[in-house]
């Protein structure tokens with residue numbers, strides 16, 4: 001038995017698996033190209049990159065695969081418009097926008113004939129997105145890693161959103177196995193988006209200590225922080241999150257106005273970059289709640305094969 005394909009606008013992936021965009025510099029060309037090459041949708045996270053860096057990542061991914069490569073950019077970043085235009089110019093197959101809502105991006109994508117896929121957390125925003133021309137929506141439940149737009153689990157949010165729009169709906173949050181994929185597809189989703197599971201792969205650009213934190217994570221390590229973006233964020237507990245909990249004021253050393261609106265509680269860009277550079281105690285390690293079910297750091301091709309076999313077994317078919 002074959003997994004269903006995923007079609008979004010004029011783009012089709014062989015497998016209904018989208019690798020979540022992960023900033024800063026966690027999902028770059030090595031991860032996105034490996035996922036695309038294995039049949040899924042590989043996503044380069046544009047937030048926090050210089051426009052030229054994003055262009056180089058897209059070119060590097062293209063040089064490695066003919067598969068589907070998307071770019072994810074957070075609406076909340078100041079460079080949103082510039083980064084979307086670079087992604088369009090460099091031939092991204094899809095644009096995915098999270099952490100905020102932008103009307104303009106629908107126009108830019110329509111003019112470029114590129115499918116636009118917003119990340120939504122409510123029926124209202126899903127319907128609004130469809131009206132503005134979204135080719136699909138990604139529904140992120142509260143279990144997801146990174147910034148959260150809802151306090152509702154994907155299990156209850158997903159069916160309501162599927163019933164409220166007529167475009168493909170992709171479920172995200174807590175998906176780490178083929179059984180999880182089956183559950184989400186059975187609920188009526190056209191595909192899944194998986195973040196944390198792909199952050200803990202060989203091709204992810206997270207440092208080894210960051211990946212190992214997922215493997216070691218226990219229930220009590222999964223925490224929520226309040227991000228200066230104005231949204232809660234799900235992360236792994238470390239000395240930095242404990243400092244935030246203590247309420248101690250964080251000094252912002254060098255503000256480069258990376259966000260359109262910033263709560264200034266701490267510098268999110270600095271903390272995400274620190275973690276990506278290996279300081280997993282002083283930086284911020286975003287993580288989904290399902291990190292507790294991740295026990296290894298496989299290559300993307302091994303992981304994708306495993307996900308397909310698990311899905312086939314769960315679906316009553318023979319393992320590949």
Ligand SMILES: Cc1cc2nc3c(=O)[nH]c(=O)nc-3n(C[C@H](O)[C@H](O)[C@H](O)COP(=O)(O)O)c2cc1C
Pocket residue numbers: 019020021022023024026045047072073074097098099119140143144145146147172173174175193194195196197199285286287288289290
């Ligand atoms: C380390 C990390 C960084 C993330 N960065 C982004 C981001 O830049 N933009 C975005 O829209 N979502 C981001 N996310 C969310 C993922 O794209 C994905 O939707 C989410 O991780 C799904 O939940 P899961 O981790 O349970 O699979 C991030 C998640 C993680 C774990």
